Amino acid sequence: MRMLIRRAGLAAFLLVFALFVVGPLAWLALRAFSGTWQYPHLLPDSWTLKWWTQVLDSADLGGSIRLSLVFAPVVTFVSAVICLPAAYAFARYEFPGRRFLLVALFATNAFPKIGLFLSMAGVFYSLRLMGTFAGVVIVQLLGTLVFMTWLPAAAFSAVPRSLEEAARDAGAGPLRVFFRVTFPLAAPGILVAMILSFLASFDEAQGTYLVGAPNYVTMPSTMYELVVNYPGQVAAVFSVLLAIPSVLLIALVRKHVMSGALAEGFQLR
Amino acid sequence: MSGLVLRGLAKNLGGRSIVEGLDLTVAKGELVCLLGPSGCGKTTTLRMVAGFVEPDGGEILIDGEPVTGLPPERRPTAMVFQNYALWPHMTVFGNVAFGLKLRGLPKKEIRDRVGEALELVGLTHHTDSRPAHISGGEQQRVALARALVLEPKVLLLDEPLSNLDAKLRVRVRDEIREIQQRIGITTVLVTHDQDEALSVADRIAVMNTGRIEQLDTPSGLYDAPGTRFVAGFVGTMNFLDGRAADGSLHVGETAVPFDALTETGSDARSFAVRPENVVIGSEGARAKVIREVPRGHFREVLLTLDGAPAQLRSYVPVGAPAVTGEVRVRFARVHGYPDAEV
Numbered sequence: 001m002r003m004l005i006r007r008a009g010l011a012a013f014l015l016v017f018a019l020f021v022v023g024p025l026a027w028l029a030l031r032a033f034s035g036t037w038q039y040p041h042l043l044p045d046s047w048t049l050k051w052w053t054q055v056l057d058s059a060d061l062g063g064s065i066r067l068s069l070v071f072a073p074v075v076t077f078v079s080a081v082i083c084l085p086a087a088y089a090f091a092r093y094e095f096p097g098r099r100f101l102l103v104a105l106f107a108t109n110a111f112p113k114i115g116l117f118l119s120m121a122g123v124f125y126s127l128r129l130m131g132t133f134a135g136v137v138i139v140q141l142l143g144t145l146v147f148m149t150w151l152p153a154a155a156f157s158a159v160p161r162s163l164e165e166a167a168r169d170a171g172a173g174p175l176r177v178f179f180r181v182t183f184p185l186a187a188p189g190i191l192v193a194m195i196l197s198f199l200a201s202f203d204e205a206q207g208t209y210l211v212g213a214p215n216y217v218t219m220p221s222t223m224y225e226l227v228v229n230y231p232g233q234v235a236a237v238f239s240v241l242l243a244i245p246s247v248l249l250i251a252l253v254r255k256h257v258m259s260g261a262l263a264e265g266f267q268l269r
Numbered sequence: 270m271s272g273l274v275l276r277g278l279a280k281n282l283g284g285r286s287i288v289e290g291l292d293l294t295v296a297k298g299e300l301v302c303l304l305g306p307s308g309c310g311k312t313t314t315l316r317m318v319a320g321f322v323e324p325d326g327g328e329i330l331i332d333g334e335p336v337t338g339l340p341p342e343r344r345p346t347a348m349v350f351q352n353y354a355l356w357p358h359m360t361v362f363g364n365v366a367f368g369l370k371l372r373g374l375p376k377k378e379i380r381d382r383v384g385e386a387l388e389l390v391g392l393t394h395h396t397d398s399r400p401a402h403i404s405g406g407e408q409q410r411v412a413l414a415r416a417l418v419l420e421p422k423v424l425l426l427d428e429p430l431s432n433l434d435a436k437l438r439v440r441v442r443d444e445i446r447e448i449q450q451r452i453g454i455t456t457v458l459v460t461h462d463q464d465e466a467l468s469v470a471d472r473i474a475v476m477n478t479g480r481i482e483q484l485d486t487p488s489g490l491y492d493a494p495g496t497r498f499v500a501g502f503v504g505t506m507n508f509l510d511g512r513a514a515d516g517s518l519h520v521g522e523t524a525v526p527f528d529a530l531t532e533t534g535s536d537a538r539s540f541a542v543r544p545e546n547v548v549i550g551s552e553g554a555r556a557k558v559i560r561e562v563p564r565g566h567f568r569e570v571l572l573t574l575d576g577a578p579a580q581l582r583s584y585v586p587v588g589a590p591a592v593t594g595e596v597r598v599r600f601a602r603v604h605g606y607p608d609a610e611v
Binding site for chain 2: 082100160162163165166167168170171172173176180181185
């Protein structure tokens with residue numbers, strides 16, 4: 001009897017969970033293929049592919065997709081170049097202000113981004129970064145800093161020092177130790193950080209729009225225009241398109257991702 | 270010729286002296302144990318020889334060449350770590366071959382030498398296994414093969430047996446000693462286990478608070494502990510506070526006769542007697558038997574001396590008649606030390 005109640009509870013929980021998580025996604029997917037869809041009906045009244053052809057044929061929209069696929073890898077790469085050495089330093093060296101800096105990284109995520117972007121815009125104008133490729137890269141970098149530092153730092157510090165010492169002992173210099181031992185062992189954590197950074201850059205809309213428009217309009221910033229100027233179904237098509245890279249990436253690397261890699265990120269001291 | 274020389278080696282950490290003015294000479298092919306309680310500086314000493322810790326003073330010579338300023342990768346030493354420190358992302362072969370690959374040896378030679386090293390430790394059937402998939406004892410042997418394959422001049426073993434269960438420990442211990450003697454490599458082994466030190470070492474350096482208290486062969490150390498600390502750390506010992514006079518040890522209100530006394534310094538206050546030197550017989554001081562414990566090839570008898578707050582342990586051969594109740598004891602051999610406490 002108790003078993004039954006527990007089962008029913010679990011089923012109810014899963015149902016609510018599915019409704020909240022899967023529900024909107026399913027609605028979005030259906031809407032992308034719907035002609036008209038009036039209020040009381042549970043399914044669309046008619047089906048059509050015209051929104052898809054409209055999106056894919058439009059030069060503007062296709063261009064923004066391509067642009068997003070350029071920015072995301074560039075931002076991820078630049079972020080890795082900047083943050084991985086910092087992550088290593090956080091993991092392996094004790095220096096004054098270490099903890100303060102580590103926590104300060106969160107500050108970029110602690111405030112509403114739009115305020116930060118507005119003040120950045122002022123600086124960008126005087127540096128002539130508005131409407132430039134570099135400007136967009138910099139603004140997108142902001143959202144990746146925390147992932148790219150905390151997760152790899154945790155991954156680095158999870159590599160036992162004795163493994164590095166054993167490599168030194170066997171005749172490897174510090175650089176070789178890093179590339180042959182430390183890096184391969186920290187790779188799963190770094191991979192997770194890179195995926196999250198890729199997605200953060202891919203989904204970043206506000207800052208990109210503010211800095212990049214009208215020269216660089218990526219997929220998420222196009223969304224803003226779509227919602228205002230096109231029928232809702234076009235936005236739905238676009239949302240589905242935006243979700244594809246996330247789903248693909250996560251599916252692709254699931255097996256490489258250490259179960260603890262994310263959790264480790266918050267065990268840094 | 271000496272394989273390894275430590276001269277006036279010193280290390281301070283956080284204002285505390287970890288190792289101070291340590292001198293040690295290890296002959297070529299000799300196995301010396303650094304034995305001591307945790308925090309005595311034995312591991313720090315070993316890590317200074319390996320190059321992981323920079324000494325604050327003194328020098329290290331290997332085969333007469335100074336290596337004090339060299340980084341670990343340029344020293345002719347190889348270390349077996351306490352937790353083995355095998356690289357989990359490489360196979361057993363990859364682990365052993367790592368150092369040889371760094372040296373840019375031809376593929377065939379690497380294969381041959383790794384094969385020989387794994388054969389030496391009896392692990393050829395695990396060549397392609399990952400470290401996580403073999404047992405602790407096997408991991409230990411891979412670590413040993415990884416160290417030996419580089420043909421180091423000095424082999425360093427940091428508590429190599431502490432992670433193994435009791436039975437395996439004895440077996441791997443004997444294997445390490447056997448391999449060490451077969452290839453005749455100069456070896457320093459760090460341990461806190463006196464049993465381990467006594468059974469594998471040519472000589473043992475007993476360390477305490479950053480210094481070597483005594484450096485001697487296992488039997489020398491056991492038969493003639495030079496300080497109260499060594500007496501307490503190596504083997505089992507009975508300790509009695511009192512005075513020696515007229516061939517007897519005066520403890521409390523009683524006096525136990527002894528046959529031989531070795532005194533360190535004059536005016537000894539603290540005395541040490543091995544259990545096998547506590548002789549139960551028809552003459553001597555009065556004592557009571559508390560209980561008898563069979564220990565396999567001998568029996569351990571627990572006694573209290575009449576008129577003294579002291580308990581004694583005595584070893585009795587298995588064949589000897591049982592002892593109970595009131596008995597008399599004397600000491601065959603007593604060591605005297607000036608300091609009462611350590």
